[in-house]
Amino acid sequence: MKKILVTGGAGYIGSHAVVELLDSGYEVIVLDNLENGYMDLVDKRAKFYKGDIRDISTFEKVFSDNKIDAVMNFAGYIKVGESMIEPNMYYLNNTYGVMNIIEIMKKYNVKNIIFSSTAAVYGEVDCEGLVYEDYPTNPINPYGASKLMAERVIIDAAKAYNINYSIFRYFNVGGAHEKYQIGQKGDGVTALIPIILQTAKGEREKLSIYGNDYLTEDGTGIRDYIHVVDLVRAHIAALPSLEKNISDIYNLGNGNGFSVLQMLNAAKKVTGVEIKSEVIERRAGDPASVVASSEKARRVLGWEPKYVDVAKIIDTAWNWYKNL
Numbered sequence: 276m277k278k279i280l281v282t283g284g285a286g287y288i289g290s291h292a293v294v295e296l297l298d299s300g301y302e303v304i305v306l307d308n309l310e311n312g313y314m315d316l317v318d319k320r321a322k323f324y325k326g327d328i329r330d331i332s333t334f335e336k337v338f339s340d341n342k343i344d345a346v347m348n349f350a351g352y353i354k355v356g357e358s359m360i361e362p363n364m365y366y367l368n369n370t371y372g373v374m375n376i377i378e379i380m381k382k383y384n385v386k387n388i389i390f391s392s393t394a395a396v397y398g399e400v401d402c403e404g405l406v407y408e409d410y411p412t413n414p415i416n417p418y419g420a421s422k423l424m425a426e427r428v429i430i431d432a433a434k435a436y437n438i439n440y441s442i443f444r445y446f447n448v449g450g451a452h453e454k455y456q457i458g459q460k461g462d463g464v465t466a467l468i469p470i471i472l473q474t475a476k477g478e479r480e481k482l483s484i485y486g487n488d489y490l491t492e493d494g495t496g497i498r499d500y501i502h503v504v505d506l507v508r509a510h511i512a513a514l515p516s517l518e519k520n521i522s523d524i525y526n527l528g529n530g531n532g533f534s535v536l537q538m539l540n541a542a543k544k545v546t547g548v549e550i551k552s553e554v555i556e557r558r559a560g561d562p563a564s565v566v567a568s569s570e571k572a573r574r575v576l577g578w579e580p581k582y583v584d585v586a587k588i589i590d591t592a593w594n595w596y597k598n599l
């Protein structure tokens with residue numbers, strides 16, 4: 276495998292996949308509509324096409340110009356709250372967009388796809404231990420449902436058209452590249468690390484902590500945070516498995532849970548800022564603890580996360596974000 280098409284390659288995670296693929300010796304083609312992406316995040320070594328995965332004609336030029344070996348799809352909408360207000364927008368992009376990708380793969384006989392799914396497919400997780408891939412899927416918002424439907428589209432296509440897939444269900448992705456000037460831009464982001472860092476930078480007054488009466492050590496919710504570079508390296512580790520016709524679904528987390536207070540304290544140390552916070556009501560449907568088992572990705576793909584220290588994850592994000 277040599278040529279990889281990265282859709283959504285101008286976004287946060289996609290741009291990290293692009294540089295890691297290039298540094299691993301792959302040729303990279305990026306397709307992005309730049310709706311939530313930025314040209315300055317796209318490495319100049321990649322070939323760029325502006326286009327939309329909802330428009331099948333977009334793909335014709337990309338696939339006829341280039342002999343693509345595998346598609347990594349990062350293009351999609353990512354905001355849970357927005358998906359509740361505009362569900363169809365999410366199904367059109369996150370599900371129908373993937374159907375288009377399968378259609379063009381069929382036409383050009385491309386046999387490999389790697390798909391970014393999400394822990395949101397599990398819905399309200401209620402388990403004491405780690406979340407494994409066979410935990411029942413029951414998404415509670417259109418974002419999670421649109422991704423779960425896309426998973427099904429891919430799995431059915433794999434059976435019928437002889438396609439190999441790796442589906443990755445990401446937990447909370449954070450951090451930024453240490454070698455390249457790329458990272459997560461803050462606009463409208465609802466993830467904890469960017470919100471804490473926006474507060475540290477003075478762009479928000481304080482961090483709202485949703486409940487401190489959970490049955491956890493310090494009472495705040497526990498989640499699993501994975502560094503974006505570790506995350507995209509799992510995608511690269513999956514490419515040889517596709518060549519061996521291994522298709523599977525993998526959770527991607529770092530396997531350790533951190534509470535909101537632990538994250539906040541780590542960020543205070545990293546930034547040197549006394550970040551203000553207040554405890555408010557719990558949010559409906561927020562579980563006490565959600566931590567992934569990534570054992571399957573480790574075992575099948577030989578992948579190992581390198582950023583296990585959450586302070587280091589926050590540090591890389593801060594180094595990028597403080598200068599934006």
Ligand SMILES: NC(=O)c1ccc[n+]([C@@H]2O[C@H](COP(=O)([O-])OP(=O)(O)OC[C@H]3O[C@@H](n4cnc5c(N)ncnc54)[C@H](O)[C@@H]3O)[C@@H](O)[C@H]2O)c1
Pocket residue numbers: 282283284285286287288289306307308309310311312313326327328329348349350351352353368372391392393394445446447448449466
């Ligand atoms: N960030 C996270 O914590 C997280 C967690 C779980 C899953 N994911 C998934 O990972 C993927 C990437 O997320 P991200 O955080 O990098 O988001 P992002 O918004 O930074 O990147 C998405 C990119 O896709 C592009 N895009 C969107 N719709 C498109 C379309 N129709 N055609 C072409 N390009 C389009 C955007 O312009 C953007 O560059 C998403 O599919 C998301 O659901 C992210």
